Amino acid sequence: MTAQRPTALIAEDEPLLRESLEQQLTLVWPELAVVTRARNGREAIEQFDAHHPDVCFLDVHMPGVTGIEAARHIGHRAHLVFVTAYDQYAVQAFAQGVLDYLVKPVDATRLAQTAARLQERLRTARSAVNTEVLLQQLAATLERQTASAPLRWIRASVGQNVTLIPVQDVDFLCAEEKYTMVAWHEAGGTLREAVIRTPLKELSAQLDATQFAQVHRSVIVNLNSIARVVRGSNETADVHLKGRTEVLPVSRSYLHLFRQM
Amino acid sequence: MLPFYMVVGRTMVVGFAALLAFGLFERWPARLPRWFARWALQVLAIVLAVPLGAYLAYWLTTGGHPQLGAVSGRLQGYVELTFAGILFAPWIAVGALVRQRDTFAREQAAAFALERSELERRALDARFRLLQAQVEPHFLFNTLANVQALVEVGAPQAAKVLKSLIAYLRAAVPQLHETVTTLDQELELVRAYLELMHMRMPDRLMFEIRVDPTLLKLQCPPMTLLTLVENAVRHGIDPSEIGGTIEVEVRLTSSRCLASVTDTGVGLKVTGRGLGTGLASLRERLQLAFGAEAQLALSEVAPHGVRAEVSFPARMTQP
Secondary structure (H helix, E strand, C coil), X not given: CCCCCCEEEEECCCHHHHHHHHHHHHHHCCCCEEEEEECCHHHHHHHHHHHCCCEEEEECCCCCCCHHHHHHHHHHHCEEEEEECCCHHHHXXXXXXXXEEEECCCCHHHHHHHHHHXXXXXXXXXXXXXXXXXXXXXXXXXXXXXXXXXXXXXXXXXXXXXXXXXXXXXXEEEEECCEEEEEEECCCCCEEEEEECCCHHHHHHHCCCCCEEEEECCEEEEHHHEEEEEECCCCCEEEEECCCCCEEEECHHHHHHHCCC | CCCHHHHHHHHHHHHHHHHHHHHHHHHCCCCCCCCCCHHHHHHHHHHHHHHHHHHHHHHHHCCCCCCCCCCCCHHHXXXXXXXXXXXXXXXXXXXXXXXXXXXXXXXXHHHHHHHHHHXXXXXXXXXHHHHHHCCCHHHHHHHHHHHHHHXXXXXXXXXXXXXXHHHHHHHHCCCCCCCCEEHHHHHHHHHHHHHHHHHHCCCCEEEEEEECHHHCCXXXXXXXXXXXXXXXXXXXXXXXXXXXXXXXXXXXXXCEEEEEEEECCCCCCCCCCCCCHHHHHHHHHHHHHHHHHCEEEEEECCCCCEEEEEEEECCECCC
């Protein structure tokens, strides 16, 4: 491996930054031959499989297949350097670990240090620090940071059109066999209903728990839409909604939600 | 001579009758014709209740045989009691009603003040978030990285890009005193942003802005179009390997300003997750500025892409 010039792949979706990184690398590490370039994760994987470079510079955020996903494909078959935009979550995720990373705009001194470290590893033929386990952990950390936001829009087909319903305008959701009925009000006060394919169970996990409450096995209600709750006999209750005639059932196991009201 | 307790007793019965009438007609009937005020009904009821109450007082104190005409002095006593009652009771009732109204007015004023401060707080919140949302470090540093790359190689584009960045920053940096900008200013901001993004992804982002020049002086809530365009770039074009085109169009339809941003990007994800902080806060800002008169709608376009439409009342800025 050390007999020939070391080879590299640069994967970066912004062309100016791709060229700039290559320029900077020729200055701090003249022996390194950038043999291939990629504009997205999919191309990065293809190019890696075709050229098997020693070092891969991977932009974390790329369209389609991300840099992280490309990294998991490459595994420890190459020394990986992640390139990330200034983004506190991503930078935090890297700062905690031992993986090599650069922050855009790439600082020349830092790039020189990274290059020196990589040269040392290549010279001593040490294996890459980016083990499968570390890459998996990194993917999980970044995934967690992006996936935790609650649902904001529900996509529904109304006639020929696909509409986005703002979640805060939804009055209630009602399970109907495999489908879910969404009832909402528009800004002008018009009441609307639509049926979506996403099961209620799947939606309930994504809704903001401070705004929505499940009151029945098949009903989720927006707490802001409740006009009043009427206690019935036999440990049940009915939910009456603001500006709507529908009365929703509260079953026994969810009654505790309204105990103190 | 009649014993004193008898006089007090009869007066109290009359008083209770008046009170009962006052209380009863305060609630009943639930609805009154528009021309008939409730206070008038209450006072009228008291005027009628007094003679009835006085008769009841005599009936009770005489063991069920008032015999007003037969026993001497009784009729005079009844008339005096009724007269005194009718003389005083309605005034006391009117006094009570006035006080009740004052209290009600005070409570309502307090409720209004509370509501107003709540609205003001929401407006401030929205404004604060707007200021916070401006110029994301992520965007700024990425753009600067591009500028640096251009400068390093001595590319002549560098000056043009810096110009766009300055135009963008000038428009996007908090303008605390301005709550309304013109469409002209907003479009300048949108154009600067799109030019910067086009420099960053020249092969993936195309854009077109179509606006009738006569509309440029229309009012536009700050960051309305920019939020839609940023959203189209972030969630439509950026995730797509092949990218797409963004079309910005502003039209006037029956005194409403209709602005649309259409992209040919990846379209909406299955549940629309992740699409949103910007749009949610834009909705809130529009609602605070125009109430129910502003609308924001998203829809999917074929074969792939999203169309965001916002419409609000068209108003000219003061010259």
